[in-house]
Amino acid sequence: MESPVIRVFLTRLTAGFLCLLLSLGFVVLLLDAGRHRAQTIPTQMEEPYTARSVAETGSINVVTAILMDYRAFDTLGEATVIFASVAVAAAILGKPGSPSNRTMGLLSRRQLSALLPLFFIFPLFVIFHGHLSPGGGFQGGVSLAVLVILIHVAFGDRFGEEVIPHRILALSEYGAAIGLVGIGFVGIFQGSAYLANVAAGFPRGTAGTLASGGVIPLLNLLVGMKVAAGLSSIYVHLAGHEAENVPEKRR
Amino acid sequence: MMQTAAYLTAAGVFAIGLYGMLTQRDMIKICISISIMDSSFVMALVAAAYVPGGAAPIAGFEALRFVDPLPHALALTAIVIGAGILAIALALTVAVYRHYGTTDIARLFIATREDS
Amino acid sequence: MNHLPVLVVVIPVAGAFLISLVDTVRPAFKSTAALLVATAHSTTLVAAAYRGMTGPALLYSVGEWIAPVGISLMVDSFSAFFLLLLAIGHLASALVRIESGDRSEWARKSAALIALFFAALSGITVTADLFNLFIFVELATVCSIGLIARKRHPGSAVAGFVALMAATISGALLLFAVLVLYVATGTVAMPLVAQAAPDLPAHLHGMATAAIIVSFGIKIGLVPMHFWQPRTYHAAGTTVAAILSAFGLKIHVYALLRLLWFPLQAPVVLPGVYSILLVMGMVNILTGHSMAMIERNLVRMLAFSSIAHVGYILLGVAAAGRIGGSAAVYAVAAALFHTGMHTLMKSALFWSGHRLIHLSRSSRIMDLGGIAWRAPGSIIAFSLAALAIIGIPPTGGFASKWFVAMAQQALLPVLVIGAGTVISLVYYGRFFLIATRRDPPDSFPAPHPLSLRPRLQTAVVLALAVAAVMAGTRDVQVRSLLLRAAEGLVDQADFVGPALIGRGR
């Protein structure tokens, strides 16, 4: 009576139904929570950040102000997560092996080599204007990593290894990470708290100009460097992994 | 209304991701499901931040209300952490394929049972 | 301002970066660097724990931003107890892991990963911010997966993937609970959530609590969610399994207790949850012990035993939540005593088991026949720790089980504890008999060429085991420490007070 096909189908149906039920429950809870908050907290108190961030940190982009100043400790933790996942990927995959030399076609390589310098403008802009416009260290760093991957894909891993050696990637990642942790100590030495910004004597500057926001641009730069180096070295590990000893029979 | 719809989408995406993670047997597909599930939480955070008629949280804009910037910061953090974990999942997939020649998790369970 | 709470996290993080840098530039000094970092971190941890135990709770605002906008860190007497455990853990695991000559990529990264793992655990212990807690939990997950999935052992990548899937679900639930609490209260700072928690609608509060219990239940191996743990520990090998089980698991227990008592105010708002924890604790004890009894593999046996001992801790905790008042302090102290004892005993068992498994190159119990005569130091440590973990009277393990049993109000949990003791006597006794068999096989296989330092390791393991035994006889000194720590959890005035003072800014 019960064929395996029907059984699998029924199992999947039940699983799908349960997942849907669970997620609908989540929606109900979140909506109720929002209603509860609207009843208990007056609307003026809802935004502790927007009103004060320019005066206190000098950063126009409030999200950057939160990420790099108010909750900079989160950012440190997050950069550490990236660092750890690079280390884990390296531990799992081993040293990058012999790089392959597959490249894209000649025409696309020509075009890319003309355009590539232009491509670097965007991430650098995003990083340096993190406190002025949308974006910041993370977004810029990831797009830098994507550019490094693009170089690897377009011109072959061997060329990529020559232009940006893996050792340099690793060293710049460690350097940026140590710089990130070290900047926090400036706050302690100035008699303030760890990762303090204006309270530690960094100049706030005129809001809206490039040199404003105290330590925020520097943190953006370090985070960008760290994220770019880390993520692209994950790619290098993944792409350089040798798959040669796959057993032929055991599938 | 927009917020409710956004919550509902996040929930639907979460259900799809969880369902995929529970029923798929292929490790790459599981990675895809994990990625979808991660982005559902980002969607929920962004939806929670939304205020009807609010402007983006950039103080240069002249607006009466802004959307709540804190969930945006949390969402950014969650995205990056999710990317890190996903990279590890992919690395594990590749390493497993290297040793066993398959990415089917049910077969891998049988293959690794002999080791213990 | 006293900077200890943040240094406890920052020093090992910086240390991990430095270890990686040293490893790239001058690989020869890597072990020295790792040992230095571990020593520095342990010293900081002990200092922070001392301040937390003796004085009022230490409050630290990172970047001088106070609770609603910034992240607060806090060390009170309850977290101080766990910081002490971490201090033991980091130093001991750094000593045990000093290697000779292994040049594989995993061995190179593992020193940095261990430092980061302990950094994440310290972060979980000191943070007073829900989202920051989530980040450190994820960091701990990433590091533990890295430690599990090493390259030499092909099955471990599969186990790492399973652990990753379990961790993804656990992380999703934790993030969901944080999201609900944020949307409902408008803050992620624990003290402010704690203030708002009693006013939350019952279903919101209940579902957030449930999500948190399931999330950490996956991490600590509550019974329906324990499926990934034995496989993972087996694949990880004994050295790493000791770190995961003896220290990582305990800190996740800490996080669960802290969240239940402090931001969620469960003893006041939702006392019913403790009855569920009581039942889960009993199920854990019975399942863990009976699975350990039928297990034929030493590492998996110890892993199931860990699952059982989480049950004992939960029994003490559940009793505390159900009684309330000053009696709750004694119940929490009993649970903490068992936590500390299990940390010592299980790390001693795993690390002494490492030497035995290393010599016979197999972790099947049957292959370990007669191994005792080749590693007398390890088997002495193993037996001492086993005596303690079974609960033979003068040892610390007996005392902690006794206190947990005394804290119970019903007869059934006491009976379950007794049954667990009998079952564990059976399986540890069986292993002891096999290991000390008089007729060892003629030829053991040649030991694995990559060897840790056996003498140093045996010394560390013996110290841990002797500490576990002696804690039972040093009852009076231990008790005042434990009661002080338990007060930190039960009387939250210590924890809430300083956080709310700074709120006006």
Added chain:
Amino acid sequence: MALDIAFYLILAAILVSAFAAIHVRGHLNAVIILSVFSVLTTVKFTFLQAVDVAMAEAVIGAGLMTALFVTAISKTRKRTWRAR
């Protein structure tokens, strides 16, 4: 009003693409659909005024993750193209 309709259409497209990414046959197809899903999510985030998150999602979801996925897939296929 037209903007609202566009928003709901995008929400529907997000759901459809998420479902398709899991159920479509072939890894590469699934990854391409996943990157389409990311792009749609980006558009949704800009509708909800989350510009920073939108940028991060675009760069990570559509850029980096796709690259990593494609690399991983090329490493987990039988060696047809690797015979260089």
